[in-house]
Amino acid sequence: MTTADDVRIRTVSGLDPAQDDLFRAWAAVFEASNQHALGDEHSSWGVEELRELERSTERRRLGWAAMAGDVVAGAVAVTFPQHDNLTVAEIGLAVHPDHRRRGLGSRLLEVAEEVARDEGRSVFVAETEWLADSRDVGGEEFASRQGYAAAQTVLRSALALPADRDRLEALLAAPGADGYTTRTFSGGIPEDLLDGRAELSRRMSTDIPLGELQLEEEVWDAARVRGTYDRIAAMNRRVVDTFAVEEATGRLVGFTQVQVGEPADLGYQQDTLVMREHRGHALGLRLKAANALALMAELPDVTRIRTWNAEDNRHMLAVNRELGYAPDAWLREWQKVMP
Ligand SMILES: CC(C)(COP(=O)(O)OP(=O)(O)OC[C@H]1O[C@@H](n2cnc3c(N)ncnc32)[C@H](O)[C@@H]1OP(=O)(O)O)[C@@H](O)C(=O)NCCC(=O)NCCS
Incomplete structure (x- = not known):
């Protein structure tokens, strides 16, 4: 069983043609995680959309993968607004449902927060999602244990x-x-x-x-x-x-x-x-x-x-x-x- 000690953290970029397979596998983790939470009506970005977000000068965007051997088991993206809100870092974090509760989410978040601090950012924002008639035990427990406070609740319709x-x-x-x-x-x-x-x-x-x-x-x-x-x-x-x-x-x-x-x-x-x-x-x-x-x-x-x-x-x-x-x-x- 993979633990946080076995995984290797590596940077991922959709703009490096040599990393195309890796980038697609990284994007697929976000999708699998979102699908796990929301089913077919998930709201994941497409691979090409994610590539375009990285290309944007509007927001600087960096990514890392948690590798269990050759498999991408977890993914994180950190986005830094460039025109305003220069203290803010938006963190998108997902661990594949098959690899949860082994410390991967904590490792990836640590990497993301360290980079955000180095970038001079001090307000970290992340999101969790769940279906109307369910609960989000994992995301909520995880976020609050990591020192995050609920800042806004948003209804999807x-x-x-x-x-x-x-x-x-x-x-x-x-x-x-x-x-x-x-x-x-x-x-x-x-x-x-x-x-x-x-x-x-x-x-x-x-x-x-x-x-x-x-x-x-x-x-x-x-x-x-x-x-x-x-x-x-x-x-x-x-x-x-x-x-x-x-x-x-x-x-x-x-x-x-x-x-x-x-x-x-x-x-x-x-x-x-x-x-x-x-x-x-x-x-x-x-x-x-x-x-x-x-x-x-x-x-x-x-x-x-x-x-x-x-x-x-x-x-x-x-x-x-x-x-x-x-x-x-x-x-x-x-x-x-x-x-
Ligand atoms: C939230 C998420 C990233 C956690 O990933 P993970 O690799 O399972 O996290 P970790 O193993 O590092 O968990 C750290 C702690 O969070 C808490 N936690 C995580 N999942 C939990 C769950 N399902 N139920 C209760 N507590 C949970 C536990 O305290 C856990 O420590 P423990 O396993 O020693 O009890 C993962 O569930 C996920 O991808 N969820 C969907 C996307 C999301 O919500 N992202 C988070 C944005 S803040």
């Missing part, structure tokens, strides 16, 4: 598609949003909206519930927005965006985005925001209704949209309930703050 078109259209046409319109784009946004989108992303980092997470306001400009769209395209993901526009000023005051990669029948809801001063006009509901209609028209193979919302985000959860989203899993953010 899904909307089955195609949804009722007439109902979505009625929601869009309902009175109450005088002075605002919605605009929808597929496959990227026009250059003249990049600044407005940058401001929305900045506000996204401050105008949403953050629980106990020690995250700072993010720094955004048009170039950074352009970079994120380039990365979405490089991941072979299709993207549909809807914006809320204040008619009097032409300003973008809200947005929502869905991305579709592999599998091609699953849409991932990304950020949704209505700026604080523009709330109360049912813009959240309209944004998501308009985006769902566009997605149904343009990517008819998508059978569900998956979303995550902080459990205390009452307004977003109410919007999702009204649209027909049904909860199916939980995610918890864990945080360890170094002195």
